[in-house]
Amino acid sequence: MSICSRCSSEKVVYKREISGEKLCRSCFIESFEKRVRKTISKYNLFREDDRIAVAVSGGKDSLSLVKLLWKIERDFPEASLVAITIDEGIPGYRDESLKLAVDFCNRLGVEHHVYAFKELFKITIHEYMNIYNQAKKDFGPCTICGVLRRRALDIAAEKVGATVIATAHTLDDIIQTYLMNILRGDLPKGLIGVRSKEGPIPRVAPFRLTPESEVVLYAYISGIPFQETPCPYASYSQRDSIRRFLTEFEERHPGSLYAAISSLEELLMRQEKETAKKFCRVCLSPSTSDVCRACQILGEILRINFISPLSPTNK
Ligand code: SF4
Ligand code: ZN
Numbered sequence: 227m228s229i230c231s232r233c234s235s236e237k238v239v240y241k242r243e244i245s246g247e248k249l250c251r252s253c254f255i256e257s258f259e260k261r262v263r264k265t266i267s268k269y270n271l272f273r274e275d276d277r278i279a280v281a282v283s284g285g286k287d288s289l290s291l292v293k294l295l296w297k298i299e300r301d302f303p304e305a306s307l308v309a310i311t312i313d314e315g316i317p318g319y320r321d322e323s324l325k326l327a328v329d330f331c332n333r334l335g336v337e338h339h340v341y342a343f344k345e346l347f348k349i350t351i352h353e354y355m356n357i358y359n360q361a362k363k364d365f366g367p368c369t370i371c372g373v374l375r376r377r378a379l380d381i382a383a384e385k386v387g388a389t390v391i392a393t394a395h396t397l398d399d400i401i402q403t404y405l406m407n408i409l410r411g412d413l414p415k416g417l418i419g420v421r422s423k424e425g426p427i428p429r430v431a432p433f434r435l436t437p438e439s440e441v442v443l444y445a446y447i448s449g450i451p452f453q454e455t456p457c458p459y460a461s462y463s464q465r466d467s468i469r470r471f472l473t474e475f476e477e478r479h480p481g482s483l484y485a486a487i488s489s490l491e492e493l494l495m496r497q498e499k500e501t502a503k504k505f506c507r508v509c510l511s512p513s514t515s516d517v518c519r520a521c522q523i524l525g526e527i528l529r530i531n532f533i534s535p536l537s538p539t540n541k
Contacts, residue, residue: 232257240443243480251447258444262294262432269420271430272390275304279388279427281379282309282331282338284323286445286452287394289330291432293450295392296334306337310382312375313342315350316457323453330451341382343374349527351459368463370527373520377509383427395419395431398438398476401486402468409468412519415512416498417491426510437476437483 228238230250238248249257266272280295282288292309299307311327313320324340331338344350351371358367383391395403400418407414416422419431433441445452460466476482505511506518517525 239447240440244484255444255448258436258440259294259297261436263298265435266298266432269430269434271392271421271432272302272305274302276389277306277308277387278390278392279308279310279379279383279386280392281394282311282327283394284311284325284327284330284453285394286450287396287433287438287441289326289450289452290441290445290448291392291394292331292336293334293448295432296336308386308388309336309338310379310386311338311340312378312382313340313344314371314375315343315352316459317352319455319457322455326451326453337386339382339386341378341385343378346378346381347374347528354527355459365523365526366462367459368465369523371459373523374527376520377524380426380509388427390421391427391429393419393429393431394433394441396433396436396438396441397483397487398469398472400431400434401472401483401490402465404486404490405468405472406464409464412514414490414494415514416503417494422512435484435487438473 228248229236230238230253231247232253233250235250235253237250239251240249240254241247242249272278278295278299280288280292282292292307295307299305309327309331311324313324328338328340342350351367351374354370355367358365379391379393395418403418404414419429419434421428421430444450472483503512504514506513506516506521508517508521511518511520513519
């Protein structure tokens with residue numbers, strides 16, 4: 227018979243393949259939250275007086291994150307939490323998740339703001355798709371969506387006076403991003419989701435050491451209502467095929483994602499010490515070229531709309 231490795235309850239909900247540990251509902255929640263708290267302190271993700279802007283899409287990861295940060299933030303009276311949702315303009319998809327985000331933040335009493343691509347960049351992803359389909363542009367919807375969302379979050383965080391942005395990127399997402407960079411011939415420039423001293427408002431990822439599968443389970447058993455419908459443009463995403471490959475690999479060889487993050491990041495930290503950092507002259511993010519790839523793409527999309535590129539000075 228299967229019993230919880232911590233409290234001997236007979237109601238096991240999860241088996242951690244990497245350690246063989248079996249956990250009941252409450253021991254799983256406790257260990258999940260403890261790991262996130264440990265990640266936060268290991269990488270010094272927050273300061274006691276931070277105004278944290280948490281990016282909330284309405285999916286399981288981001289709603290779990292806002293719930294957890296809401297719990298943690300109560301221990302730090304000088305800190306404050308504000309949720310930001312970016313509306314990319316994808317009819318039938320974003321409307322549902324937007325409602326979930328609004329309702330959930332209301333329930334927790336977390337201040338919540340919505341910023342739309344249309345209002346910030348004069349174009350929605352749905353409108354970009356028409357241009358993409360007609361003109362066969364180089365960049366697919368997910369590339370444009372990712373770059374604009376990132377910039378929109380920076381603008382939004384600045385508007386709400388945030389000192390740090392928290393995103394719900396999981397261990398899986400982080401490895402995927404490192405791999406995507408490598409496959410594009412663009413070596414990662416530093417650690418993702420940790421606080422850096424230079425550059426724009428720092429971005430941190432409290433789930434950076436938590437596997438996606440555990441975040442899904444946490445959302446389910448904590449009763450967090452989240453969007454399950456995928457984005458209609460998900461099939462355009464390069465990330466999707468990398469995600470499928472990594473998920474299958476991890477299932478066959480548990481622990482591979484942890485092994486990948488620790489060896490890769492050890493290398494990146496060594497490299498960071500040895501090389502002088504260069505920054506994009508538009509957005510001030512670390513970049514190997516004068517203008518980073520995101521700003522180049524942004525310049526292209528803004529040209530379509532005949533408006534001048536955004537920079538930290540003319541936001
Ligand atoms: Fe944007 Fe692509 Fe994600 Fe859809 S799947 S929300 S287009 S990045
Ligand atoms: Zn840039």
